[in-house]
Amino acid sequence: MSENKDPHVPQGVKFVYDFTEGNKDLKDLLGGKGANLAEMTNLGLPVPPGFTITTEACKVYLDSGEEPEALRDEVSAHLDALEQKMGKKLGQADNPLLVSVRSGAKFSMPGMMDTVLNIGLSDKSVSGLAAQAGDERFAWDSYRRLIQMFGKTVLGVDGDLFEEELEKAKKAKKVTVDTELDAADLKKLVTKFKKIVKTEAGRDFPQDPREQMDLAIKAVFDSWNGDRAKLYRRQERIPHDLGTAVNVCSMVFGNLGPDSGTGVAFTRDPASGHQGVYGDYLQNAQGEDVVAGIRNTVPLAELEQIDKKSYDQLMQIMETLENHYKDLCDIEFTIERGQLWMLQTRVGKRTAAAAFRIATQLVDQGLIDEAEALQRVNGQQLAQLMFPRFDEAAKVEKIGRGIAASPGAAVGKAVFDSYTAVKWSRSGEKVILIRRETNPDDLDGMIAAEGILTSRGGKTSHAAVVARGMGKTCVCGAEELEVDTKRRRMTTADGTVIEEGDVVSIDGSTGKVYLGEVPVVPSPVVEYFEGRMHAGADDADELVAAVHRIMAYADRVRRLRVRANADNAEDALRARRFGAQGIGLCRTEHMFLGERREYVERLILADTDEEREDSLKALLPLQRQDFVELFEAMDGLPVTVRLLDPPLHEFLPDITELSVRVALAESRKDANENDLRLLQAVHRLHEQNPMLGLRGVRLGLVIPGLFTMQVRAIAEAAAERKNAKGDPRAEIMIPLVGTVQELEIVRDEAEQVIAEVQAATGVELKLALGTMIELPRAALTAGQIAEAAEFFSFGTNDLTQTVWGFSRDDVEASFFTAYLEKGIFGVSPFETIDKDGVGSLVRNAAQAGRATRPDLKLGVCGEHGGDPESVHFFHEVGLDYVSCSPFRIPVARLEAGRAASSAKGSDNR
Ligand code: ADP
Ligand code: MG
Ligand code: MG
Numbered sequence: 001m002s003e004n005k006d007p008h009v010p011q012g013v014k015f016v017y018d019f020t021e022g023n024k025d026l027k028d029l030l031g032g033k034g035a036n037l038a039e040m041t042n043l044g045l046p047v048p049p050g051f052t053i054t055t056e057a058c059k060v061y062l063d064s065g066e067e068p069e070a071l072r073d074e075v076s077a078h079l080d081a082l083e084q085k086m087g088k089k090l091g092q093a094d095n096p097l098l099v100s101v102r103s104g105a106k107f108s109m110p111g112m113m114d115t116v117l118n119i120g121l122s123d124k125s126v127s128g129l130a131a132q133a134g135d136e137r138f139a140w141d142s143y144r145r146l147i148q149m150f151g152k153t154v155l156g157v158d159g160d161l162f163e164e165e166l167e168k169a170k171k172a173k174k175v176t177v178d179t180e181l182d183a184a185d186l187k188k189l190v191t192k193f194k195k196i197v198k199t200e201a202g203r204d205f206p207q208d209p210r211e212q213m214d215l216a217i218k219a220v221f222d223s224w225n226g227d228r229a230k231l232y233r234r235q236e237r238i239p240h241d242l243g244t245a246v247n248v249c250s251m252v253f254g255n256l257g258p259d260s261g262t263g264v265a266f267t268r269d270p271a272s273g274h275q276g277v278y279g280d281y282l283q284n285a286q287g288e289d290v291v292a293g294i295r296n297t298v299p300l301a302e303l304e305q306i307d308k309k310s311y312d313q314l315m316q317i318m319e320t321l322e323n324h325y326k327d328l329c330d331i332e333f334t335i336e337r338g339q340l341w342m343l344q345t346r347v348g349k350r351t352a353a354a355a356f357r358i359a360t361q362l363v364d365q366g367l368i369d370e371a372e373a374l375q376r377v378n379g380q381q382l383a384q385l386m387f388p389r390f391d392e393a394a395k396v397e398k399i400g401r402g403i404a405a406s407p408g409a410a411v412g413k414a415v416f417d418s419y420t421a422v423k424w425s426r427s428g429e430k431v432i433l434i435r436r437e438t439n440p441d442d443l444d445g446m447i448a449a450e451g452i453l454t455s456r457g458g459k460t461s462h463a464a465v466v467a468r469g470m471g472k473t474c475v476c477g478a479e480e481l482e483v484d485t486k487r488r489r490m491t492t493a494d495g496t497v498i499e500e501g502d503v504v505s506i507d508g509s510t511g512k513v514y515l516g517e518v519p520v521v522p523s524p525v526v527e528y529f530e531g532r533m534h535a536g537a538d539d540a541d542e543l544v545a546a547v548h549r550i551m552a553y554a555d556r557v558r559r560l561r562v563r564a565n566a567d568n569a570e571d572a573l574r575a576r577r578f579g580a581q582g583i584g585l586c587r588t589e590h591m592f593l594g595e596r597r598e599y600v601e602r603l604i605l606a607d608t609d610e611e612r613e614d615s616l617k618a619l620l621p622l623q624r625q626d627f628v629e630l631f632e633a634m635d636g637l638p639v640t641v642r643l644l645d646p647p648l649h650e651f652l653p654d655i656t657e658l659s660v661r662v663a664l665a666e667s668r669k670d671a672n673e674n675d676l677r678l679l680q681a682v683h684r685l686h687e688q689n690p691m692l693g694l695r696g697v698r699l700g701l702v703i704p705g706l707f708t709m710q711v712r713a714i715a716e717a718a719a720e721r722k723n724a725k726g727d728p729r730a731e732i733m734i735p736l737v738g739t740v741q742e743l744e745i746v747r748d749e750a751e752q753v754i755a756e757v758q759a760a761t762g763v764e765l766k767l768a769l770g771t772m773i774e775l776p777r778a779a780l781t782a783g784q785i786a787e788a789a790e791f792f793s794f795g796t797n798d799l800t801q802t803v804w805g806f807s808r809d810d811v812e813a814s815f816f817t818a819y820l821e822k823g824i825f826g827v828s829p830f831e832t833i834d835k836d837g838v839g840s841l842v843r844n845a846a847q848a849g850r851a852t853r854p855d856l857k858l859g860v861c862g863e864h865g866g867d868p869e870s871v872h873f874f875h876e877v878g879l880d881y882v883s884c885s886p887f888r889i890p891v892a893r894l895e896a897g898r899a900a901s902s903a904k905g906s907d908n909r
Pocket of ligand 1: 048099100102103115117249250251252253254286287288289332333334343344
């Protein structure tokens with residue numbers, strides 16, 4: 001019993017599946033490509049026969065360093081069966097069977113081994129192939145392709161060496177495309193290629209067909225642990241132990257002359273979602289030729305003229321696939337002398353707009369239901385649709401394209417350094433900061449700019465990470481643009497020079513870069529949310545109608561409520577239009593700025609109770625009026641008001657500026673008494689670590705009368721609204737509580753003030769008192785804190801800072817790029833909640849809080865409240881609502897709906 005020898009292999013495991021044995025649901029075992037090849041085979045579509053080596057075999061290889069012993073025998077058995085079916089033998093001299101060896105993991109991943117075609121060709125079988133096909137040129141072309149692909153991907157030879165020889169051969173013959181090389185030329189090329197292999201790989205190109213196949217299979221296994229693949233997995237959180245499958249597929253030939261060819265197609269337009277004929281076709285070509293740009297392809301529709309029979313068959317197959325997968329599919333096919341073969345299919349990528357349109361189109365066609373439609377779109381796509389965009393109808397001059405790193409449409413004058421960006425923007429100019437790459441020194445310039453453009457770096461580069469954090473448009477890695485910061489200019493691929501001050505436009509949603517000012521149009525989706533466009537109107541565009549339908553469904557099924565972070569009536573009204581069900585965070589610090597800062601200054605400087613009370617008295621009516629307006633805008637919906645949170649020095653003048661002013665005055669012997677006191681106060685209040693200093697509830701406890709003034713303003717405003725027949729629903733929230741004792745003191749004072757206001761106005765007031773949970777200690781003692789709190793709102797921004805020990809403003813700009821590159825996390829924990837760390841505190845605090853007080857209301861008001869993945873998490877841990885900035889409300893609504901309906905068991909992509 002030879003199977004028992006290998007300790008890594010459980011008995012009876014099957015390592016190889018014929019294409020007829022698998023199906024599309026076996027992606028874990030057969031990889032995406034293999035599972036779908038099997039599915040097509042079973043649908044009766046023309047797939048060249050073949051077999052798939054499972055991810056299990058790969059896992060054994062990765063664990064033990066050797067292929068499982070049983071694998072070789074199983075491969076032999078399947079190869080035998082394949083040879084019988086095809087009536088040819090692998091690499092046999094007179095009638096060779098050729099195969100391709102193709103990697104295919106569960107998730108499509110960059111860095112995995114490229115496919116090797118034409119395996120089985122050798123010095124001997126090349127003539128057999130020529131005889132079989134009656135075409136000498138074709139045989140030598142296939143052979144040179146094999147040596148080239150095998151040399152590069154299996155033996156690790158630098159691919160350029162082969163390309164250079166090919167170029168030389170074309171030049172020598174004074175031709176431009178490979179099809180113009182004849183058999184003799186290709187034969188010579190084969191000799192050259194073999195020499196390259198010998199020198200570079202230190203071994204001969206293997207002439208034994210089975211050795212070719214085995215080496216290629218092993219190389220696929222090995223590519224699982226290539227650097228690029230590993231990095232990608234780390235960043236995308238794909239487990240390292242999934243392993244890849246390997247597909248061995250009998251060859252069909254698109255390079256057999258003009259009645260052959262290869263193509264790619266979509267079952268619908270991936271940009272609009274419309275049904276139609278979308279794809280490219282290239283005659284007399286093999287494999288990747290069609291996408292490699294070596295010759296000009298023709299639109300798929302032209303295939304109808306070239307080969308009507310295959311075209312009609314293809315159209316029918318595409319319909320079959322759509323009805324079967326119930327989604328847009330993309331496919332790869334080859335035509336060999338008038339015979340159509342299907343080589344791959346999968347559910348295709350699409351634009352954000354198409355995702356919404358296709359989802360509703362499929363509902364209308366009766367292919368999917370609304371619950372499934374909701375899973376076919378996501379919040380990130382909706383967010384993309386909400387950015388203003390460049391007018392598609394405008395005449396534009398595109399000068400380059402990079403990575404769409406942070407969405408939006410930005411127009412401004414080109415500047416090449418941070419200093420100029422700041423200077424120009426101060427004088428009212430709009431600028432685009434252009435750098436090769438950015439670093440922490442560019443931060444001021446990035447803040448000043450409308451958008452950021454770099455010629456280097458990817459989605460996790462400094463520019464990309466920081467721009468996303470700031471919500472600023474960014475295109476990065478636009479490599480064809482040569483940025484010369486010294487000479488303050490940039491050169492495009494065609495030599496156009498863009499000087500400092502020239503206007504450029506960048507599209508952070510597509511990565512496109514334009515010269516000149518491209519007009520920006522508002523997003524129709526935002527127009528719709530704003531109520532300026534109606535989904536039912538005759539001229540409503542298809543996209544808006546689709547968004548409307550899907551949002552309505554999300555609202556019907558979601559359990560999480562969605563509130564807004566808003567601190568003035570204008571934002572509150574917009575939030576309501578966007579569907580907010582209340583305000584989850586009204587920050588009061590903005591109400592203390594501008595002209596009112598003076599009162600705060602006096603409050604801080606007060607020497608006597610009297611002085612302090614005077615300032616508070618001056619602030620009270622102003623605060624009250626703020627709240628009256630807010631409660632009116634949100635009439636009938638809850639409004640959570642957070643008492644003053646930031647460190648006091650934020651309300652005082654800048655320490656350096658003030659020091660200079662005082663010093664200058666002193667030298668003129670003209671020192672101002674008030675400035676001197678102010679300077680002392682600024683020094684006194686200066687903190688090394690303001691984030692962890694005198695702020696939040698600590699302020700309320702240390703500055704007498706501050707919080708009670710705010711509570712009084714809220715209570716009086718509520719009473720006023722009630723008298724005006726309104727329905728104010730204020731909730732008072734205490735920030736930065738670490739222990740229940742802090743909360744109890746503030747609570748007692750607040751209750752007393754509320755009682756006073758009730759007595760004075762004769763209006764009965766029900767004001768909920770609760771706290772933010774934003775310090776680890778608060779989360780850890782949530783059970784105690786809930787005794788004094790009627791609600792918790794998780795402040796996940798500060799909670800993330802304090803749990804990780806990250807000061808966001810410092811770390812994002814300095815070392816997050818390095819962390820992302822090293823794969824320590826795949827996404828910043830400030831963008832998406834860190835479920836394992838911060839998230840587990842949230843989960844436990846929610847449970848502990850509810851154990852103390854079963855009707856404890858739970859929400860979140862950090863920026864995570866509008867982040868798709870985080871919303872799912874908050875749904876799972878049972879919060880009542882999420883609160884986010886007004887523009888993210890639709891995203892949160894949609895994701896809350898998706899979370900609720902995917903919990904019912906739909907396939908979540
Ligand atoms: P990728 O994962 O990069 O799409 P594929 O395995 O699909 O790699 O193969 C690369 C190219 O080779 C594709 O164009 C595919 O259609 C073609 N190809 C793969 N196997 C065969 C085959 N057996 N016969 C002909 N063409 C093939
Ligand atoms: Mg493919
Ligand atoms: Mg906070």
